[in-house]
Amino acid sequence: xxxxxxxxxxxxxxxxxxxxxxxxxxxxxxxxxxxxxxxxxxxxxxxxxxxxxxxxxxxxxxxxxxxxxxxxxxxxxxxxxxxxxxxxxxxxxxxxxxxxxxxxxxxxxxxxxxxxxxxxxxxxxxxxxxxxxxxxxxxxxxxxxxxxxxxxxxxxxxxxxxxxxxxxxxxxxxxxxxxxxxxxxxxxxxxxxxxxxxxxxxxxxxxxxxxxxxxxxxxxxxxxxxxxxxxxxxxxxxxxxxxxxxxxxxxxxxxxxxxxxxxxxxxxxxxxxxxxxxxxxxxxxxxxxxxxxxxxxxxxxxxxxxxxxxxxxxxxxxxxxxxxxxxxxxxxxxxxxxxxxxxxxxxxxxxxxxxxxxxxxxxxxxxxxxxx
Amino acid sequence: xxxxxxxxxxxxxxxxxxxxxxxxxxxxxxxxxxxxxxxxxxxxxxxxxxxxxxxxxxxxxxxxxxxxxxxxxxxxxxxxxxxxxxxxxxxxxxxxxxxxxxxxxxxxxxxxxxxxxxxxxxxxxxxxxxxxxxxxxxxxxxxxxxxxxxxxxxxxxxxxxxxxxxxxxxxxxxxxxxxxxxxxxxxxxx
Amino acid sequence: xxxxxxxxxxxxxxxxxxxxxxxxxxxxxxxxxxxxxxxxxxxxxxxxxxxxxxxxxxxxxxxxxxxxxxxxxxxxxxxxxxxxxxxxxxxxxxxxxxxxxxxxxxxxxxxxxxxxxxxxxxxxxxxxxxxxxxxxxxxxx
Numbered sequence: 001x002x003x004x005x006x007x008x009x010x011x012x013x014x015x016x017x018x019x020x021x022x023x024x025x026x027x028x029x030x031x032x033x034x035x036x037x038x039x040x041x042x043x044x045x046x047x048x049x050x051x052x053x054x055x056x057x058x059x060x061x062x063x064x065x066x067x068x069x070x071x072x073x074x075x076x077x078x079x080x081x082x083x084x085x086x087x088x089x090x091x092x093x094x095x096x097x098x099x100x101x102x103x104x105x106x107x108x109x110x111x112x113x114x115x116x117x118x119x120x121x122x123x124x125x126x127x128x129x130x131x132x133x134x135x136x137x138x139x140x141x142x143x144x145x146x147x148x149x150x151x152x153x154x155x156x157x158x159x160x161x162x163x164x165x166x167x168x169x170x171x172x173x174x175x176x177x178x179x180x181x182x183x184x185x186x187x188x189x190x191x192x193x194x195x196x197x198x199x200x201x202x203x204x205x206x207x208x209x210x211x212x213x214x215x216x217x218x219x220x221x222x223x224x225x226x227x228x229x230x231x232x233x234x235x236x237x238x239x240x241x242x243x244x245x246x247x248x249x250x251x252x253x254x255x256x257x258x259x260x261x262x263x264x265x266x267x268x269x270x271x272x273x274x275x276x277x278x279x280x281x282x283x284x285x286x287x288x289x290x291x292x293x294x295x296x297x298x299x300x301x302x303x304x305x306x307x308x309x310x311x312x313x314x315x316x317x318x319x320x321x322x323x324x325x326x327x328x329x330x331x332x333x334x335x336x337x338x339x340x341x342x343x344x345x346x347x348x349x350x351x352x353x354x355x356x357x358x359x360x361x362x363x364x365x366x367x368x369x370x371x372x
Numbered sequence: 373x374x375x376x377x378x379x380x381x382x383x384x385x386x387x388x389x390x391x392x393x394x395x396x397x398x399x400x401x402x403x404x405x406x407x408x409x410x411x412x413x414x415x416x417x418x419x420x421x422x423x424x425x426x427x428x429x430x431x432x433x434x435x436x437x438x439x440x441x442x443x444x445x446x447x448x449x450x451x452x453x454x455x456x457x458x459x460x461x462x463x464x465x466x467x468x469x470x471x472x473x474x475x476x477x478x479x480x481x482x483x484x485x486x487x488x489x490x491x492x493x494x495x496x497x498x499x500x501x502x503x504x505x506x507x508x509x510x511x512x513x514x515x516x517x518x519x520x521x522x523x524x525x526x527x528x529x530x531x532x533x534x535x536x537x538x539x540x541x542x543x544x545x546x547x548x549x550x551x552x553x554x555x556x557x558x559x560x561x562x
Numbered sequence: 563x564x565x566x567x568x569x570x571x572x573x574x575x576x577x578x579x580x581x582x583x584x585x586x587x588x589x590x591x592x593x594x595x596x597x598x599x600x601x602x603x604x605x606x607x608x609x610x611x612x613x614x615x616x617x618x619x620x621x622x623x624x625x626x627x628x629x630x631x632x633x634x635x636x637x638x639x640x641x642x643x644x645x646x647x648x649x650x651x652x653x654x655x656x657x658x659x660x661x662x663x664x665x666x667x668x669x670x671x672x673x674x675x676x677x678x679x680x681x682x683x684x685x686x687x688x689x690x691x692x693x694x695x696x697x698x699x700x701x702x703x
Contacts, residue, residue: 029572081591081595084592091401123569125512126423130427133435147442162443177646184649186512250587254583322687331685338672345666348650349658432637435636447626507564507565508566517651520645520648531672532671534675537634539675539678542627
């Protein structure tokens with residue numbers, strides 16, 4: 001049975017909902033989540049400018065609102081009032097569909113993000129697999145954006161972007177497989193509930209192979225989101241603006257929004273799979289409403305910390321060339337990810353799925369017991 | 373009640389996506405309508421309770437095959453050239469082909485009508501089919517268990533099949549120009 | 563337990579929301595935007611010069627090779643997912659060794675594929691080159 005937020009609420013309140021009411025509750029929850037995510041996307045642009053300013057020893061935006069917080073709203077208003085220029089000889093249908101595909105792909109991944117144990121929109125049995133599938137719509141969107149702009153630079157950026165996204169899906173899939181081996185299921189609740197609130201129970205510290213798998217996943221996720229140092233498709237210094245050169249105003253805003261939301265989703269998946277997700281130390285609050293809010297807070301803390309690391313990496317490392325990009329993916333990350341997969345499988349068989357810390361503790365215990 | 377809504381949406385996407393694939397003149401548009409049609413098929417799998425197959429459809433078809441087709445269209449010229457009309461092609465459906473296509477199409481239509489007629493007569497002659505609620509099976513675990521116990525040989529054979537596909541694809545699509553920048557490369561590089 | 567189709571409502575609603583957001587923003591924008599198209603603005607951007615030639619120029623076949631290799635690995639990953647999901651269950655039931663051997667054979671065949679592509683140069687992107695004194699092209703290391 002797929003758990004949904006509606007079933008959670010109906011189990012809390014002990015009411016059985018009619019289909020219309022189910023739909024309304026879903027609608028309300030979806031609107032809340034989309035608004036929060038759009039806010040995070042907008043604040044992500046603000047955070048990026050502020051953090052990059054901090055790294056480059058200058059002030060970021062600080063005029064609009066307190067500390068410049070409302071800058072993203074000003075940007076949004078500016079973009080919606082810009083003239084909608086569609087270049088001649090561009091493919092109008094594809095030109096409009098490209099941002100739609102990017103945005104729909106990312107919005108559809110929100111259904112399985114585990115904000116807390118009750119507040120998952122719908123805990124599909126195939127959660128992580130579904131997320132992988134839907135986030136590849138973004139690749140199609142980028143390719144179409146590049147193709148439909150009828151400009152050499154956009155085309156090149158679009159093709160490079162699409163091939164980069166599909167190449168880096170392989171290490172992502174293999175790293176996620178290593179975690180699925182340990183957890184024994186594909187749904188996000190299964191994946192998160194195998195971990196504990198304290199770091200010693202997180203899957204990242206389960207065995208050395210998953211430790212490496214976390215970094216492989218993080219690097220590949222950076223490349224999937226076209227973030228630096230892998231942002232060749234939108235390289236500002238080389239391709240003007242890559243696949244979204246010809247997009248102006250609101251259409252460009254959707255590409256940017258989709259990118260920032262995608263980074264959040266990928267960081268969310270990393271924190272759910274490797275860093276314990278929504279688990280709170282001591283399981284404070286348990287199953288009550290307070291506990292749910294603490295869990296949401298835990299999830300957001302871990303995800304936003306990873307988000308900060310993503311922004312930090314962008315302004316620290318230089319950009320990779322396209323052949324270096326492909327070499328890193330196919331000749332380094334994929335073999336390492338395969339090695340992790342084999343290592344994790346062997347570890348689980350050899351040690352009955354126990355983590356390395358519990359092994360050390362048990363050796364210590366048996367050593368002290370046997371050593372009288 | 374929502375399963376009916378899901379079915380109608382998926383069926384609409386599948387059928388109209390497929391029709392538009394054939395009727396569109398622009399090749400890139402056809403690829404996008406194919407994407408829509410494949411997503412409709414994924415929705416149909418969901419209505420049947422096959423969640424894992426729906427997700428595989430999304431991952432492999434939408435995420436891989438459509439991109440591959442887009443690249444293939446780019447490789448062969450960008451889909452810009454006029455699709456030539458022959459004597460018997462109708463102006464509305466430019467991808468209709470030639471007489472051989474019509475022959476096989478007519479044959480398939482006859483076969484489908486016969487099979488469909490048989491199914492429909494059996495439905496109408498039997499009792500009314502009750503709308504029974506479907507049992508929820510965790511399809512992922514079921515498929516995994518079957519793959520490892522009953523069908524282990526199929527599992528391993530599928531990996532060999534994929535290896536064959538990989539080698540074949542790599543051989544076919546290898547650029548035939550000799551790369552003059554790599555020293556010591558043979559002229560016959562296969 | 564009966565199938566709960568309500569779990570798929572968010573998927574449909576969110577995808578429709580994506581389409582509606584874009585269309586809605588464009589409609590709202592068309593009401594408050596200026597609309598002064600002229601020939602220069604509608605040209606595709608080419609760093610200030612007049613655009614020459616069509617955009618659909620030479621296409622490198624290595625994009626296609628990468629997409630083909632990706633599909634194979636994608637299908638392998640999709641096949642591995644159900645196996646990985648039940649591995650823990652089998653391991654606790656004691657049959658872990660046999661399952662491990664199946665999984666290792668599967669991955670070994672996969673590894674042979676990637677080694678083949680590596681050795682035959684399908685995973686190489688074309689390196690950049692420079693021209694030396696005698697106008698010969700010399701590959702960068």
